[in-house]
Ligand code: FES
């Protein structure tokens with residue numbers, strides 16, 4: 001690890017928006033609503049698959065308070081993709097603002113804007129719709145049958161990049177790769193394994209549901225204030241959907257109440273924008289919690305068949321993954337999520353013979369999207385369960401087996417090169433990897449040496465200790481771009497403007513720290529403003545664990561340029577060569593002991609001689625996606641009478657390179673783990689026979705509270721990533737991947753059972769215990 | 775509908791509103807500019823709308839505005855300011871417990887109701903009192919730490 005002394009970076013400076021939010025000051029979209037805004041309500045499809053044969057909105061238009069009604073007969077029919085990704089998207093264009101066909105319970109049918117929410121609700125009831133019901137497709141197996149109904153039969157559906165797309169077979173995408181001789185290696189392995197795993201639907205559940213508001217500014221442009229992770233993509237997609245130029249649209253992201261991937265999507269903005277254009281009024285639309293569950297984006301359920309081969313000495317000789325991704329009614333993120341099942345998981349262990357084959361399939365169920373972990377979460381459950389199983393078969397401690405096989409600094413993987421975002425990947429050598437330390441420190445913290453085999457355990461209550469290893473990425477190489485601009489003010493402070501999107505992670509603070517470090521100033525001198533398409537430079541947005549690593553480097557580069565300008569002005573003021581100067585603590589010092597403060601320098605530049613604005617900008621793309629690494633450990637107590645699991649302690653170690661803000665990095669880890677724990681144990685979508693989610697409420701979809709919180713220990717294990725700003729890599733996603741496999745492995749250690757499906761509800765665990773006894 | 779004028783004290787100030795019988799207290803408070811009262815579910819299941827009414831932490835989304843008539847209400851706006859944050863607000867910021875921040879005002883109200891009643895609560899009391907507030911960002915660790923910091927400093931009852 002490289003030793004650098006930092007003055008701002010690697011310090012837990014206070015989050016710059018922390019106090020304003022803790023005081024409850026007006027910060028979020030809903031807080032910005034003027035009192036005369038119109039409210040939107042949507043009529044959602046009650047059917048999973050149907051054609052709208054007629055729709056009559058005339059009555060609704062005359063209802064009290066109603067100012068605008070939209071449906072497929074009076075809105076632009078521009079095919080698009082709601083996923084907020086790079087352009088052209090690696091996702092199909094399969095969505096209209098409103099369509100003649102509905103494809104899941106919760107698809108759009110018609111929208112009303114009225115003076116009050118109640119009036120809008122009343123008006124919805126008067127809309128007359130007749131449907132021609134079509135056979136719904138509720139499983140990927142049915143979707144793939146030759147006589148299955150075609151979910152996307154609209155002629156406009158296409159994918160804008162050259163990859164297979166077969167809507168006539170309900171296939172959204174296919175992707176795969178081979179390295180070495182997989183079949184042969186599997187056949188010749190001392191032990192081989194072949195299991196199929198199913199991962200469930202889940203929702204991000206940001207406490208702020210989806211919300212967008214639009215109005216028309218004095219010049220007639222439409223301004224959309226929205227809870228989004230992708231303001232620039234949202235602007236592009238709104239423009240396409242409405243058929244208006246990008247220059248007519250301004251997208252602003254104020255503070256937002258969480259996203260976790262769900263808001264990497266353009267879901268409400270087109271409707272409020274069009275209604276604002278039609279009415280000239282402020283128009284606001286916020287989803288209810290039930291709507292958020294039913295029509296918001298979800299985690300793709302994925303079936304994973306894992307075939308592996310291992311030699312008696314512990315060599316992993318074959319590693320194969322066949323994945324079928326249920327993307328629901330629309331295909332956004334389907335291909336990239338399933339690609340990440342391979343690209344973010346298969347390289348973790350050294351293996352010469354690798355097979356990966358994946359399909360993405362439409363069904364008439366809720367729509368998958370980007371969700372923290374993005375495919376890696378699903379695949380790690382399967383792979384890390386099976387890794388444990390292989391270690392067991394050869395009689396090796398699963399920790400030692402992982403130590404023997406995991407990827408290390410200097411290693412590459414054929415997977416990196418083969419799997420990208422809708423195209424080939426980017427070859428990469430691991431530059432920083434402290435996974436060995438993560439394993440050692442985590443093992444010590446949990447007390448791994450206390451672990452005894454399940455065969456020695458008896459009695460009703462049995463404890464088990466399990467672990468898993470994890471990786472993710474940092475940004476999408478050669479595709480994603482972040483930009484930053486820095487402008488100096490006359491008191492020596494700086495405006496940092498970035499397109500990057502802080503969705504609660506603290507990225508505004510982290511990026512401010514990077515700028516302050518490079519500018520040799522302090523965080524309180526940074527005025528950070530982000531995510532406004534009129535005022536900030538471009539950034540792809542908050543996804544793919546990219547902001548610190550990608551946008552952070554853009555910030556650092558811009559700061560270095562500005563620092564050079566500062567030194568240039570100081571050289572003029574002090575009449576010495578710039579190279580002889582040194583900047584620290586907002587002051588420039590000459591070798592002979594004279595100095596100029598940043599304020600003096602800026603005042604000179606603005607007012608005195610050769611005047612100019614000290615400012616610059618920089619953009620950054622990455623050529624690799626350096627993985628953060630993690631080792632997670634859990635100790636639990638299983639009640640073998642009931643199948644109930646009690647968590648005793650959880651240890652999360654993570655190597656995220658230099659933690660720019662250690663407390664915020666810990667917070668990402670803790671939040672990811674907690675979300676992963678409730679995903680593993682309690683969260684699930686329940687459906688009725690018509691494809692409607694029946695538990696669309698926090699009363700019945702259980703996410704954890706402080707009462708459920710186990711003892712959780714987070715250990716940041718430093719490494720130094722040469723290509724990242726001050727050695728940083730990502731931290732936001734990786735830790736959500738750990739709980740499901742770690743708990744599954746602990747269940748095995750407790751009672752000798754391995755589940756292939758979760759959440760690990762008492763019923764499911766109990767059934768497994770009965771099967772084992774039989 | 776039978777509109778009715780209700781009077782209540784909010785953050786120490788006497789207020790009067792004309793409200794419909796089916797209007798929720800959450801809606802009235804938000805419309806009156808108490809933006810700290812968040813909408814997270816509208817069904818008493820997330821705690822984002824928590825306020826203190828007559829000393830008790832309650833969900834304002836499942837109360838009718840009528841039920842506030844004659845009552846004393848506190849929202850996060852009344853708890854601290856930029857110049858003088860409540861010790862728990864300060865601790866939350868210092869501990870890095872504010873991520874998206876959306877749950878935080880509700881957390882503050884639940885914690886304040888607890889600390890006002892019991893400045894040195896047991897672990898079990900804390901878990902029970904905070905059970906009604908969900909946070910999807912933090913994993914609760916840092917909120918927990920911040921709360922314990924305030925309790926340890928004996929600042930629980932300050933406001
Ligand atoms: S908004 Fe009141 S409890 Fe969720």
Ligand code: FES
Pocket residue numbers: 207257258504871872873874875876877878908909910911912
């Ligand atoms: S900080 Fe985001 S929900 Fe708690």
